[in-house]
Amino acid sequence: MKATQCFFQDGEHKWLAIVRDPERPDALIDTNEYLVAYNGAGLLLDPGGAEVFPAVFSALSAEFDPAALAGLFASHQDPDIISSLALWLEFNPKLPCYVSWLWASFIPHFGGSAESFVSIPDEGMEINLNGLPLQAVPAHYLHSSGNFHLYDARARVLFSGDVGAALLPSKTDGLFVENFDAHIRHAEAFHRRWMGSNEAKRAWCERVSRLSIDMLCPQHGAIYQGPDVERFINWFDGLRVGVAVG
Amino acid sequence: MIPDSGTTPRSLAHRSAGQDLVRIVQINEEIKSIVAVAFKINIMALNAIFLAKRAGSTALGFGVLSNELRVFSQDLKNAMGGLSGVIHKAVSDVSVLLQDQRMLRLLQEAEVRSGGNIRVREALRARYDRMEAHRANLALQRRQLQLVLGNVAQLVELGGVLAKSAKIEAAYGQAFSSSLSQVSGEFDGVVEEIRRSLGHLNKSEFFSSR
Ligand SMILES: [Fe+2]
Ligand SMILES: [Fe+2]
Numbered sequence: 001m002k003a004t005q006c007f008f009q010d011g012e013h014k015w016l017a018i019v020r021d022p023e024r025p026d027a028l029i030d031t032n033e034y035l036v037a038y039n040g041a042g043l044l045l046d047p048g049g050a051e052v053f054p055a056v057f058s059a060l061s062a063e064f065d066p067a068a069l070a071g072l073f074a075s076h077q078d079p080d081i082i083s084s085l086a087l088w089l090e091f092n093p094k095l096p097c098y099v100s101w102l103w104a105s106f107i108p109h110f111g112g113s114a115e116s117f118v119s120i121p122d123e124g125m126e127i128n129l130n131g132l133p134l135q136a137v138p139a140h141y142l143h144s145s146g147n148f149h150l151y152d153a154r155a156r157v158l159f160s161g162d163v164g165a166a167l168l169p170s171k172t173d174g175l176f177v178e179n180f181d182a183h184i185r186h187a188e189a190f191h192r193r194w195m196g197s198n199e200a201k202r203a204w205c206e207r208v209s210r211l212s213i214d215m216l217c218p219q220h221g222a223i224y225q226g227p228d229v230e231r232f233i234n235w236f237d238g239l240r241v242g243v244a245v246g
Numbered sequence: 247m248i249p250d251s252g253t254t255p256r257s258l259a260h261r262s263a264g265q266d267l268v269r270i271v272q273i274n275e276e277i278k279s280i281v282a283v284a285f286k287i288n289i290m291a292l293n294a295i296f297l298a299k300r301a302g303s304t305a306l307g308f309g310v311l312s313n314e315l316r317v318f319s320q321d322l323k324n325a326m327g328g329l330s331g332v333i334h335k336a337v338s339d340v341s342v343l344l345q346d347q348r349m350l351r352l353l354q355e356a357e358v359r360s361g362g363n364i365r366v367r368e369a370l371r372a373r374y375d376r377m378e379a380h381r382a383n384l385a386l387q388r389r390q391l392q393l394v395l396g397n398v399a400q401l402v403e404l405g406g407v408l409a410k411s412a413k414i415e416a417a418y419g420q421a422f423s424s425s426l427s428q429v430s431g432e433f434d435g436v437v438e439e440i441r442r443s444l445g446h447l448n449k450s451e452f453f454s455s456r
Contacts, residue, residue, distance in 0.1 A: 001338075050348075054341035057267075061337045062330075065275050067268070087344055090264035091271075111348075 002052075002059035005175055007215065007223065008155045012039045013132065015157055017217070018059045020173050024052065029167070031080050032219055034159055035060065036152060041070040041130035044088075045150060045159050046081045046219050050110075053084040057091075070129060071096045071118070073136075075161030075219065076144030077103040079110075086111025098127060098136065102146025120148055137207065139163060141200035149208075156214040163204070164232055165190055166221030177222045180231050187221065188239070195241035205237040263344040269452040270333075270340045273391075277333050280398075280443050281326045284319075287405075287436055291319040294412070294429050301422035307415040308426055311408060315433060318405050325398045332391050339384045346377035392453060399444050402437060409434035 001023060008015035018033040033056050034045040042064055048056050060066055074082040074097055088095055089112055099107055101119035108116070124136045127150075135151040142163050150159040166187040177183045195201055209230075216224040216232060224232045295316055298309035350373050357366045409430060416426035 001334075050345065053345060054338045057341045058334055058338035061271060061274050062334060066271050067275075086348055087341070090262075090344055090348065091267050 002055045004059045004063045006063070007175060008157055010155070013037070013155065015152070015155055015215075015217075016060075016063055017175060017223070018056055019175060021052065021055050023055070028052065029080055029220060032217070032221075033060075034217055035064060036129060036132070036134065036150075036155075036157075037064060038129045038132035040068055042068055043071050043073055043127070043129050043134065044069055045073045046075055046161065047072050047084050047088060048082075049080050050083045050087060053087045056084070057087075066091065069095060071098060071127075073097075073127070073148075073150055073159075074099040074103075074107065075139075075149065075159070076100065076147045077106055078144065078162075081161075081219070082107055083110045085116075089116060100140075100144075100146030100148060103144075122146075124148060137211075139200075139204050141195070141197040142204055143194040143196055151211055151213075153212070156212050157217060158208060158211065158213045158215070159217045161219050162194060163191075163236070164216055164218035164221070164224060165194075166218070168221050172222070174222055177224050177228050180224075180228050183222065184232075184235055190220075191236065191239055192241055192243045198241055201236060201239075201241055205233050209233055263340055263347045266452060267337075267340045267344055269450055270337050273447055273450055273452060274333050274337055276443050276447055277329055280440055281330060283436055283439055283443075284322045284326045287319045287322060287433070290429065290433050290436065291316040294433065297422065297425060297429055301419055301426065305415065305419040305422055305426060308412060308419055308430075311412045311415055314408050315405075315412065318401070318408055321401055322398075322405065325394070325401055329394050329398060332387070332394050336384070336387045336391055339380065339387050342380050343377065343384060346373065346380055349373055350377060388453065395444060395447060399441075399448075402440050402444065405437045406434070406441065409437050 002018050002021040004016050004018050006014055006016050014037040016035040016037065018035070021030065024030060028049065028051060031046070031048050031052065033048050036043045036045065044060070057066065069092065072085070072088060072095060077099070082097070085097060085107065096118050097107070097112065097116055098118045098120055101121060104117045104119045120136050122138060122140065124138045127134045127136060132152070132154065135153065136148040137151050139147045139149045139161065141147065147161060149161055149163070164187070166183060167190055168186050213229045214225060216229045291312065294312035298305055298312040301308065350370070353366060353370045353373055357363060357370050360366055412430035413427065413434060416423060416430045419426040
């Protein structure tokens with residue numbers, strides 16, 4: 001069973017993480033799903049794969065009314081991000097899915113129709129969640145060629161998709177990074193191989209270092225908070241990526 | 247709706263899990279609100295005990311009842327814990343059924359378009375059997391949920407009787423009469439609120455036979 005944890009709250013403005021599923025089959029990579037809630041409406045970020053839908057749906061329902069979801073946000077097109085789309089749409093056929101324009105005609109292979117998608121242009125866009133402005137921040141080629149992160153300036157939270165992801169040993173189940181140096185060892189190989197472009201990485205590091213971020217939330221592994229956010233950006237900036245042997 | 251190819255069991259055209267998911271989510275939200283109200287009852291029962299202590303010998307009957315209300319509020323809290331567990335499992339089971347139905351629909355379409363390909367038909371049957379197992383599981387959950395709701399309803403009836411008796415006793419509380427009436431009145435109001443919510447739940451189409 002997945003657990004839901006609230007890690008930011010200011011009145012009716014909340015961030016919830018749906019994390020760690022001990023019943024998940026070993027063949028599936030563990031994923032974090034996030035919900036931003038504002039005045040009763042919610043945006044679900046990277047809702048996950050079709051196989052984990054029951055775990056995500058029931059964990060979400062324990063803390064938030066899924067009927068109050070205003071939309072889904074897919075950082076990119078991967079199966080662990082959005083292959084559950086058809087199931088969410090069965091629950092609510094009117095749920096819009098925000099995704100890069102690049103993938104708007106590919107993701108319907110998981111389900112949905114043209115009306116299901118709100119295409120995000122390359123430069124990003126503002127998404128208004130019931131009065132809360134959220135910013136889709138470009139992160140192309142990190143790792144997908146049409147890729148967005150989501151920034152909440154009021155909560156100072158950046159959802160960073162696969163950037164910051166760590167493939168942690170099964171015993172590690174803390175929500176936050178506790179020891180940066182020990183943690184980042186589990187992120188290094190992933191970033192070297194999955195992130196395809198050093199230029200894109202440089203541009204992203206510059207872009208996000210201009211934002212005020214208290215928490216950087218990746219789709220796999222633990223959340224970076226406080227000084228670990230800057231530590232991560234500096235570490236990523238110095239890493240040579242796009243490396244595969246073969 | 248699932249098209250019937252004529253080669254797969256007719257009962258494929260069961261009620262949609264998507265609709266059931268909407269219904270179970272509504273039940274879950276109602277239960278969450280009952281749990282929140284039940285939490286208020288705990289605090290009220292404590293207040294009633296403090297008040298009865300202050301009133302001392304002028305409200306002996308109320309004192310006895312306030313202890314009963316305290317026991318009731320604890321029982322209700324435990325029952326709510328059980329209810330939350332059952333509803334969580336039911337939400338998860340309906341989501342699994344939704345997965346099954348989607349897969350089944352795709353396989354069934356493939357079977358029709360392939361002119362009844364034997365392998366596809368086998369896959370379809372296997373998936374169908376799995377869905378039936380999940381459906382049987384859900385039927386059990388449904389009954390379990392109804393059972394737990396029935397137990398909660400009985401408990402709430404008892405709470406209603408206690409609250410009403412406390413209201414009567416409050417009248418004999420002399421100088422404390424008005425504050426005792428207020429506490430027992432609030433208690434009665436909250437019990438009524440839970441009773442109304444339970445009434446809604448029992449009418450949900452989730453429980454109606456297919
Ligand atoms: Fe990915
Ligand atoms: Fe991923």
